[in-house]
Amino acid sequence: MSMYIIDDHPLVRQAIAMLLRRMRPASKVIELEKFSELQAAIIKNGDPELFVLDLLLPGVKGTSAVKDVKSMYTTVPLVVISSMPAGEAEETCIEAGADIYIEKSSPANEISAAIQGLFAAENGDEEVVLVGEVKLSKRQKQLIVMLDRGLSNRDIATELEISEHTVKVHLWRLFRRLDVKSRTQTLHFARMNGLL
16 A cells, blocks of 8 residues: 655655654655656556645646546545645545645644644444435544534543544544535434434
């Protein structure tokens, strides 16, 4: 399994690669400058376990690279890292299929925690509950209850003893699984399906 970083800025690419190598020493980290190099790199280096993708790549319009990667590798976690402030860009990327959005200006420990949180969410996603056609993990059921209590991301992180980034990852996965876009829609779904 390999982790793929696609960023046209060498320093950023190398820094992310260094973080990933520390996190997962057994995994191969592949650094690419252009999105067009990805398919050949996957053929050469093996199946992906993670994508880290710059939002502003030369020759790529908007979130098209995010959509392309997610259409080919729906279950592989995808991190968008960008110099653009979160806000609207983050929302657009998540809607396109990204799992998390990280600003390049974030400290290394925050970037590391966000990616670790993504892996933790992947590994801790045991499916235990079937709600209609939707399977929810124990953690996702727990999040629904916490949302109903009105807890903020920070409150949830404190209660579960995880990072806020990990909470965001869990929430985005929950939203995607329920095919909703907000906490309000999540709670509506939960009430309509007897989860609360």
